[in-house]
Amino acid sequence: MEDIKVLGDREKLVLYAIVKNFILTANPIASNLIAKQHLLSFSSATIRTIMAELEERGYIYQPHTSSGRIPTTAGYRIFVDQMMKKSRLSNEEKEKIRLAVTISAGDYEQIFRESSRILSQLSRQLSVLISPQLDEGIFNRMEISRLGSERLLLVISIKSGMIKTIIVEIDSDVSDQQLDHLKQVLNERLSGLKIKEIRTNFREIVSDLSQDKIGLMHLFIETAGRIFDFSENSDVFVTGTANFMRHPEFTDYQQLSGVVELLENKNIVVHLLEPSESVSDLNVLIGEEINEIKMKNCSIIAARYKIGQVQGTLAVIGPTRMDYPHIIPLVEYMAQTISGSSESNLG
Template identity: 35%
Template sequence: MPFYFCMDDRKKRILQAVTDDYIDTAEPVGSRTIAKRYNLGVSPATIRSEMADLEESGYLEQPHVSAGRIPSHKGYRFYVDFIMQTKNISERDRLRIRRRLEEKKRELDLITEETAKILAQLSNYAAFVLSPVSKAAIIKRLELVQLDSGLILVILVVNPGFVRTHLVMTERRLEPEQLAYINVYLNSRLQDVPLSKIGMSLLREIATEFKEYNNLIETTLETITRLFEDRKEQTIFTDGQINILKHPEFKEAESAKRVFDLIAESDAVSNLLIDTMSTGALRVVIGKESSHPDMDVCSVVGAPYEVGGVPVGAIGVLGPTRMHYAEVVAIVELVAGHLGEILTKMLIM
């Protein structure tokens, strides 16, 4: 960039016009179009010379010499950081979102699924929700129920909000009193213990206590640990991937498939959201800014959601670089806020 370059107000407005128009139409934008559609009060020629400056400084690009301009990554970045104003979302939409989430309250997986669905529907892009990791979560109850001789159901209730069941096969039938005893003991040791405090040492200690029921206990405890490992790697929910096909940059099935494969195979999005979570603030990752090279045609808008003021997860929207940032940012922010509030309510209850 030449040292005398200065992003004055008119340049900003032209960059905004180009970006807005390109986001809407997916066609390179020319000087005449801008002069006509956005009344900046100057002639196309002036706009041309300004655009030449913007191009020289790397904010705009020209697909070829006789085409209009499109924003570069740097242009989008500037647009997102300094120009756009996030769209206002109607009170009606806010309420609708809130209500849909409230309905699913009390079941963590349902809430995350619903959140992904809402995000996808509102944004028209692919949506992702990184499930909450809560170190504050405690084991609420551990219950073994005999179903059949040789078949025991392990029920693990964790607060906030999730229940996991797992079937365990045992060698022999247990008497009800034995089972009741085990239940009482396990709960006395594990109830209200935060997940973060449960380590191998505690589990092994319990295991030795019950040498006689070796098999059952081993498997039960193994189930618990496996469950935590599942939860350690935060699960990612997704919805609306098919929205990808709506956008002209992916009208060749080939290019769409590359995005789908990327989403499916790699942890690119997942990692990005984990990162967003620890950053603790809404983030827009534009094209090749992402660590994953194949994602350079895509952008992601991600935001953490908080429970009691602490970020515990993140949500995100993935679309083409030519994305409706102003709108998507507003949506993501709003949904993240609602999700956090609902989860917070769940936790303190």
């Protein structure tokens, strides 16, 4: 990408004015509009010349026969990375986010659902929240309860406070005392191990136990792959499709339906929001940078959050014309608040 230092001061000012005005109006920006706003001390003719240079360098383009110009992906990218100044969130916005995260303390599904709703409401865009991938979580404890004479309810908790429940079939002649002993042994052996380690190495972990204990654990040895399979445990919460449909960019039904169809597919959403190799916890993908042709007129602002040792992703999805200076700090603050809340709950 061309560095902004290569642009002269006049080019920077005109590009900034075009991006800011287009975000506000969704209409192509003409030179006379910029001149009338008295934001720049250039004539319309000078602004037209600068716009022609910016167009030649790939930062703006002319749609159809309009006399105005709109930003390209490169234009938005240089605006986001090197020109814009992030807005300050209002106290009301911060309070709504804090309430969404704390009002259902301990009930993570409700926290995720409410956080997605508030993020959509405040951004006026579509929001997505992906619950953490629990495979990397650290085993904390397993509770075992009877469900009748031939079924057990297993509740496995990890140190983040999140849980998985599973029902398994057993022989009816297993006593409560045997189950209590099994629970005690498993909790001692598995404590502090990663879930994926337990799933892969369960047989070896319990191989040195005496024969009578192994007999009780036979079911667990044979079904450890299923019991400790947390790999598909992520839930996806999507909110604000109506916000998406209001944007003029998506008045074309075919284009809108293509995007909505993508976002209704959990696997595609997870793939789109997969953490990049960047060390940054924030990731902004603009237009053609998104690896999906149907999303070429969209942008994604995504951030990672952590609950204990596991992490999830939340994001805002909207048109490339979205209000980056406002939405980026919203996404960051929501991610920080979820992470901070989980730390205080665990602490």
